[in-house]
Amino acid sequence: MAQFGELEAAIMDAVWAAGKPLRVREVLERLSRNPEPAYNTVHTVTEILHRKGWLSKEKDGRAFRYGATRSREDYVAGLMGEVLAVAENRTATLARFVQQMPHGEAEELHRLLDQAVAREASK
Amino acid sequence: MIVAAVLFAYAALLSTVAPRLLRGAHWAERAPRLGIMVWQVLGASALTAAVLAGLALSVPTVRVSTDLAELLQACVMALTAQYATPGGASAGAAGAVLALAGLGRVAWCTGEALLRIRRERRAHREVLDMVGRPDTTRGLVVLDHEEPAAYCLPGRHRRTVITTGALHALADDQLVAVLAHERAHQTERHDAVLAWAQALARAFPRVPLFRIGEAEISRLVEMRADDVAAARSGRLITAAALLAVAGGRAPAAAISAGGSTAARRVRRLIEPHHPLSRLRIAAGSLTAAIALAVPLLVVGGPAAAATQLNYCPDGTPAAQVTTMR
Numbered sequence: 118m119a120q121f122g123e124l125e126a127a128i129m130d131a132v133w134a135a136g137k138p139l140r141v142r143e144v145l146e147r148l149s150r151n152p153e154p155a156y157n158t159v160h161t162v163t164e165i166l167h168r169k170g171w172l173s174k175e176k177d178g179r180a181f182r183y184g185a186t187r188s189r190e191d192y193v194a195g196l197m198g199e200v201l202a203v204a205e206n207r208t209a210t211l212a213r214f215v216q217q218m219p220h221g222e223a224e225e226l227h228r229l230l231d232q233a234v235a236r237e238a239s240k
Numbered sequence: 241m242i243v244a245a246v247l248f249a250y251a252a253l254l255s256t257v258a259p260r261l262l263r264g265a266h267w268a269e270r271a272p273r274l275g276i277m278v279w280q281v282l283g284a285s286a287l288t289a290a291v292l293a294g295l296a297l298s299v300p301t302v303r304v305s306t307d308l309a310e311l312l313q314a315c316v317m318a319l320t321a322q323y324a325t326p327g328g329a330s331a332g333a334a335g336a337v338l339a340l341a342g343l344g345r346v347a348w349c350t351g352e353a354l355l356r357i358r359r360e361r362r363a364h365r366e367v368l369d370m371v372g373r374p375d376t377t378r379g380l381v382v383l384d385h386e387e388p389a390a391y392c393l394p395g396r397h398r399r400t401v402i403t404t405g406a407l408h409a410l411a412d413d414q415l416v417a418v419l420a421h422e423r424a425h426q427t428e429r430h431d432a433v434l435a436w437a438q439a440l441a442r443a444f445p446r447v448p449l450f451r452i453g454e455a456e457i458s459r460l461v462e463m464r465a466d467d468v469a470a471a472r473s474g475r476l477i478t479a480a481a482l483l484a485v486a487g488g489r490a491p492a493a494a495i496s497a498g499g500s501t502a503a504r505r506v507r508r509l510i511e512p513h514h515p516l517s518r519l520r521i522a523a524g525s526l527t528a529a530i531a532l533a534v535p536l537l538v539v540g541g542p543a544a545a546a547t548q549l550n551y552c553p554d555g556t557p558a559a560q561v562t563t564m565r
Contacts (some may be wrong), residue, residue, distance in 0.1 A: 122369055123476055125370065125396075126369060126370050129371075130368050143463040145424045150296060156343055171370070174461065178450065189371050189384075191386075192367050192370065193369045193371050193383055193384060193385050194385075195367065196367055196368060196371070196383065197385050197387060197389065199384070199388055199401070200365060201387075201389070202515045209357055209431060209434040209435045209438050210355070210357050210361055210364065210393075211361070211364065211391050211392065211393045211394070212391060212392050212394060212425050212430065212431065212434075213389070213390070213391040214389070214390035214391060214418055214421060214422065214424070214482075214485055215462075215482050215485050215502050215505070216486065216500060216501065216502045217379055217487060217502070218486045218487070218500045218502045218503050219500070222500065222503045223483060223487060223503075224485055226479075226503060226506045226507065226510070227483060229478060229510050230337050230476065230479055230483065230506070231505070233476055235481075
């Protein structure tokens with residue numbers, strides 16, 4: 118399954134960019150990949166994405182249309198929620214560069230930093 | 241019995257008094273790597289002492305011999321002698337239960353923590369690989385989000401992630417500092433250090449040593465990574481990078497009275513830097529080594545002395561084996 122990772126991401130990109138449910142043929146047309154993947158491969162991976170819950174599937178005539186169940190922004194917001202939650206509950210799952218600080222504290226540190234930079238420059 | 245009491249006292253002392261003395265120590269901020277090591281050693285030493293104390297209660301010291309059959313017989317004799325008395329038997333049982341329960345709890349909590357961390361990282365990575373944009377030249381994954389943030393997802397399939405908000409807020413040389421910081425976490429396996437500290441804190445939440453140790457280790461690990469970034473990019477640039485990503489948007493109520501860890505890290509980089517001298521680092525390492533060795537010496541001393549003694553009473557089979565030769 119790992120080798121499909123990039124194709125999965127590319128298919129999701131195509132569906133998100135289209136902003137509407139697509140047929141497999143339309144997905145294939147929107148994939149700008151070299152070499153172009155086979156129709157069957159794209160169909161298989163689209164089905165995998167449907168099974169994983171990334172794509173919804175609805176009947177349209179004799180074919181199916183696949184649409185994103187959630188927007189990309191939703192997923193990004195979910196990830197960011199996990200990252201920002203690290204503050205209260207250390208889980209060692211991920212390491213954040215720095216927590217947020219309150220406005221007053223940041224302002225004072227900016228002033229201290231400016232002074233230190235000026236001192237360094239005048240040396 | 242005395243051995244067990246000494247070990248228990250040592251474990252109790254390490255678990256309660258040591259963390260209060262060490263918490264927020266200034267020298268640890270000047271040498272964060274030594275600080276991390278000292279906290280780890282104290283934890284390991286307290287744990288070893290408690291487990292050995294339990295074992296010392298349940299297993300009597302036996303005369304060590306070069307002859308295996310004789311040694312086994314001596315062990316059996318000493319054990320039957322101890323467990324023949326009701327007090328000896330109950331102390332032995334309590335000791336064994338204590339040692340096994342302690343070890344079992346640590347093993348359980350560590351396993352549980354590792355599995356949970358692996359599961360959470362995997363779930364996060366699966367979504368990340370779908371919605372992040374890989375920046376292969378810098379070895380990054382970029383997330384389209386205006387909130388400045390940077391983090392790394394450690395492990396075998398590690399990812400360093402940065403938001404577009406952070407990319408806008410950071411100058412080029414500051415971004416280099418951020419990446420050096422994240423790389424330091426990865427090369428020094430800080431994720432494993434944190435997972436272990438967290439497992440101990442969960443296994444024994446009431447023991448101050450593990451509770452305070454976890455908080456201190458997670459603070460010192462960040463300072464250590466800051467130092468690596470500062471060595472590459474300069475202390476003031478690293479401080480500016482921290483400030484750029486930390487911004488000033490957190491609600492003030494969320495921060496403890498002493499100021500946030502983020503602010504402490506920035507101050508530490510701005511203030512004149514006085515790393516701990518090599519002599520003091522050596523002295524600190526030696527103290528840590530002694531703390532680690534004490535429980536082993538307490539057990540090993542009497543055991544070594546026991547090689548000179550015959551613990552089995554005369555006329556017992558073990559003694560007869562010896563006299564028959």
